[in-house]
Amino acid sequence: MxxxxxxxxxxxxxxxxxxxxxxxxxxxxxxxxxxxxxxxxxxxxxxxxxxxxxxxxxxxxxxxxxxxxxxxxxxxxxxxxxxxxxxxxxxxxxxxxxxxxxxxxxxxxxxxxxxxxxxxxxxxxxxxxxxxxxxxxxxxxxxxxxxxxxxxxxxxxxxxxxxxxxxxxxxxxxxxxxxxxxxxxxxxxxxxxxxxxxxxxxxxxxxxxxxxxxxxxxxxxxxxxxxxxxxxxxxxxxxxGATTVVPAIDHLRPARTRGADLARAVTEHFTSVVCASPAVLRALAGECEHGRLSLAPVRLACSFGAPPSERLVRALRRALPEEATLLSAYGATECLPVSVIDSAELAAAHAEPLHAHRGVCLGRPVPGIAAHVLVPVGPVSYNRTVPQGSYGEITVGGPQVSRAYHARPGANAAAKVGTGEDVLHRTGDLGWLDESGRLWFLGRSAHRVHGAGFALDTAVVERIADAVPGIGRTALIGLGPAGRQRPVLCVELAPSGANSATAVLQGLRHALSAVPGGHRVSTVLLHHRLPTDPRHNSRVDRDRLARWARRRLRRRRPGGVRGGGR
Structure with a gap:
C-alpha cells in the first residue's frame, strides 16, 4: 500500500x-x-x-x-x-x-x-x-x-x-x-x-x-x-502517513451533519477510506440516495461507535462501488479496535437459522487482540475456560488495551482482571464466541432486563424489532427494581411513514412472538426520536429514555401504545 x-x-x-x-x-x-x-x-x-x-x-x-x-x-x-x-x-x-x-x-x-x-x-x-x-x-x-x-x-x-x-x-x-x-x-x-x-x-x-x-x-x-x-x-x-480529511461536522451533534458536506469532502479529495459513526454515515448515505450520487473514490468504509443497522448497511452498499468493502468495527475508548466484520459476512451470519435470536455478530478479533468470555463463579472470580457458545462478559487483552482508569481505583478493581502485561479489560458487554471464533453482542450487562423469572438481552430483542417494516429504531428498557423489571420497548418510526402505527405494531408483535421471551414485552411506546449519546449520536441513552418512559406511563391511556416524545 x-x-x-x-x-x-x-x-x-x-x-x-x-x-x-x-x-x-x-x-x-x-x-x-x-x-x-x-x-x-x-x-x-x-x-x-x-x-x-x-x-x-x-x-x-x-x-x-x-x-x-x-x-x-x-x-x-x-x-x-x-x-x-x-x-x-x-x-x-x-x-x-x-x-x-x-x-x-x-x-x-x-x-x-x-x-x-x-x-x-x-x-x-x-x-x-x-x-x-x-x-x-x-x-x-x-x-x-x-x-x-x-x-x-x-x-x-x-x-x-x-x-x-x-x-x-x-x-x-x-x-x-x-x-x-x-x-x-x-x-x-x-x-x-x-x-x-x-x-x-x-x-x-x-x-x-x-x-x-x-x-x-x-x-x-x-x-x-x-x-x-x-x-x-x-x-x-x-x-x-495518509492524507486526513476532516469534513464539516458538528462534533457536538454529529447527527445534524449535512450529508452534502460529507459527499463534497469525499468527491473533491478523492477519499479512499471513510471512518464515521452510524449517525454520520446515515447522513452521507441519505445524501447519496437523494442526489443519486456514488461514492466512487471510496474503496473502504468503516462504521464505529455502534453497530450499523441493516437498513443503513443496505443504503451504504447502494452508494459504494460494488468492489468497495464495508466494515463494522467494535471497540471502546479503553480498547480500539477489538473486532471487525464486513457487510457480506455480517448478512450471512445473521441469516443463519441457528443465530436468529443470538444477538449481533461483531466479527473476529483484530490481530493482537485476545477476546474471552468470562462467566462469574463468585463475587470476584471468573471462569475463563467456558464451553464454546457460552454466554458471558466480553473481556479483551492486547497491546492497544488500556490498563487503568485515571484516579479510579474502584473502577480499576471492577473492570481489570489480572496484573501487569496480562491485564484484561472487562467491557461490560454480554456476548459469546461462535465456532468460527467470531464475537457476538447481546447487549450491555447493565441494560439487561431482569423480570420475574426471566431475563431479556437488549441486542437480541432489538435486532429482530428493528427489521420490522416501518420501524426506524427500537430500544428495550427495564423499569423497576432488578428481578421485577417491566420490559418496555420504545419505538422510533422510520422517516418515510409509509406504514401506519397500527400496522407497525402488528408486525412488531408478530416478530417478537418468535423471540425467546419476546412475549414478555407487553408495553410499546412510540417516540419521536430516541435520545442518543453526545459523542456519536448512535448509542441510545437508556437512562434518559427510561425517565421519559416513566413519565409517559404515569399518564398512559389504555391500549398498550403511547405516542409522542422527544
Missing part, C-alpha cells in the same frame, strides 16, 4: 510515539498533503507533512515558554483539527499528558471529569476558555492557560522566530527526546453513554499499537486519503 520506498521498514524502527511517527513521515514525504479541513466560503485549508511537523515544533516552543513540561496534565478543547493535532502532538513530544474530554458532556459530568483529573494546563479555543472562566472549570488546579485558533496564529505571527520556523524548509535539528514507551501519554474520557465518564489512561506504546492496528485494518499509508468522521481520528491520521 505504501507509495514511499522503504517506508514500512523505517516506520517499524521509529520510537513508539505519535510525534515520532509524524516526524518520520515528514522526512519521507515532506510535500504530501497531511491534513485537510474546512475553510470559509466552501474552501479548504491544506497543510503538507513538512509544514505540519514545523507547526508542531512551533507549538512545542510555545508550550515550553509557557512553562509546560513533562508529566503535566493538559486539558485540550480545540475544535479546529489543525490546532488539535499540533497541540496534542506537541504535548506528547514534551512528555506532557493531553486530557481529552468531550465538551458535549452535561455540565455536571464535565466538571466532575476536570475535578478528578486536576489538570495544571488548559488549552482551548476562545469559547472553551470563556466557559472555563464563567463556570470555574478546574479553577484550583490550572496554572497555565493557552488559546488555540486565530489567537494562537496571531501570537505566532508576532514572533519572527516562530513565523520563520513555520515557513522555512529547513527543520530544526531534532524533536525532544521521545518519552519512555511505557510512560503515561494521554487520558481520554469515555462518553458516559453507559455510565459515569471515566478517564482512560494510555501509555505511548498503547497509542502506537492503536496506530498500527488501525493502519492494518484500514490499509492506511502514503497515497491513501482518510475521511475522519470523528475528530479524534484526525489525531491518528497523520501518524499513519
Amino acid at each position: 505504501s507509495a514511499v520506498p522503504g517506508a514500512t521498514e523505517e516506520r517499524d524502527a521509529w520510537p513508539e510515539t505519535l510525534a515520532a511517527h509524524l516526524a518520520g513521515w515528514a522526512g519521507l514525504q515532506p510535500d504530501r498533503t497531511a491534513l485537510v479541513w474546512p475553510a470559509p466560503r466552501g474552501r479548504w485549508h491544506t497543510v503538507d507533512f513538512a509544514t505540519l511537523e514545523a507547526a508542531c515544533r512551533a507549538r512545542i516552543r510555545e508550550l515550553r515558554e509557557a512553562g509546560v513540561g513533562a508529566g503535566q496534565k493538559a486539558v485540550v478543547m480545540a475544535r479546529d483539527p489543525y490546532d488539535l493535532v499540533t497541540t496534542v502532538y506537541g504535548l506528547l513530544a514534551l512528555g506532557a499528558v493531553p486530557v481529552l474530554i468531550d465538551p458535549a458532556l452535561p455540565r455536571p459530568a464535565l466538571r466532575a471529569c476536570l475535578d478528578e483529573t486536576r489538570p495544571e494546563v488548559f488549552i482551548g479555543d476562545p469559547l472553551a476558555q470563556l466557559a472555563r472562566l464563567l463556570l470555574g472549570w478546574a479553577r484550583p488546579h490550572v496554572t497555565v492557560s493557552l488559546l488555540t485558533g486565530r489567537a494562537w496564529r496571531a501570537w505566532c505571527a508576532r514572533r519572527p522566530e516562530l513565523e520563520t520556523e513555520l515557513e522555512t524548509e529547513r527543520p530544526e535539528p531534532s524533536w525532544p527526546s521521545p518519552p519512555p514507551a511505557a510512560s503515561l501519554a494521554l487520558i481520554a474520557f469515555t462518553s458516559g453513554s453507559t455510565g459515569v465518564p471515566k478517564g482512560v489512561e494510555y501509555e505511548h506504546r498503547q497509542l502506537a499499537a492503536q496506530v498500527r492496528s488501525l493502519t492494518g485494518l484500514l490499509g492506511l499509508g502514503p497515497g491513501e486519503v482518510l475521511l475522519a468522521g470523528f475528530l479524534p481520528f484526525a489525531l491518528f491520521g497523520p501518524a499513519t
